[in-house]
Amino acid sequence: MYKLTNELYFPSVETAHSSGIVAFGGDLSTERLQLAYHSGIFPWFEDGEEITWFAPEERMVLFLNQLKISKSTRNILNRNIFKVTFNTAFEQVISHCQQIKRNGQLGTWITDEMLQAYVKLHEMGVAKSVEVWQNKELVGGLYGIDLGHIFCGESMFSKTSNASKIAFIHLTQHLKANNYQIIDCQVYNDYLAQLGAEEIPRDLFMQILNKKLKVVYED
Missing domain, CATH: 3.30.70.3550 (Leucyl/phenylalanyl-tRNA-protein transferase, N-terminal domain)
Structure with a gap:
């Protein structure tokens, strides 16, 4: 090391x-x-x-055509319970991600220094966010780094059921429509696995990252 x-x-x-x-x-x-x-x-x-x-060694990623949307989640999407925006409240999103309490985690890995650094990246157009609103209140969202062909997801939060899931679904649909390759989810977790993410070897991830391998999605 x-x-x-x-x-x-x-x-x-x-x-x-x-x-x-x-x-x-x-x-x-x-x-x-x-x-x-x-x-x-x-x-x-x-x-x-x-x-x-x-x-x-194993990288958690979502191939954009592998997104899994349950019947109950489709029902929520069809009912338009939430309003979804992009890049309108980045600092609020990362602040919520920093402050949200998570099971099995004593502290936060989003330090104040890290928060400030990613806000600067957002101002440069590199870090981006998805916001989920309900009755004009920010109830969920996510943020990450946009590499132009890969979106590197960093963190997400929910203040109400399904809000972060809705953010992730809208992000995936947006990226697929704009010819992105994958969402980098970094390390395994059950929540993202349920949404279709999977682990791939680091070498395969690096080939996609370095544009030596292109993922082709059929309509």
């Missing part, structure tokens, strides 16, 4: 430890964060810990 310096550099993902850790240290500058995502690496650490950079 590599110890980063002030140099803007990341080692190859092939050097990652079996835990997925590629490197420690460095900073959360917009330049380093962009280099990380374009290199197949993402930061993941809790407040008070050293910055840790990951590229797991």
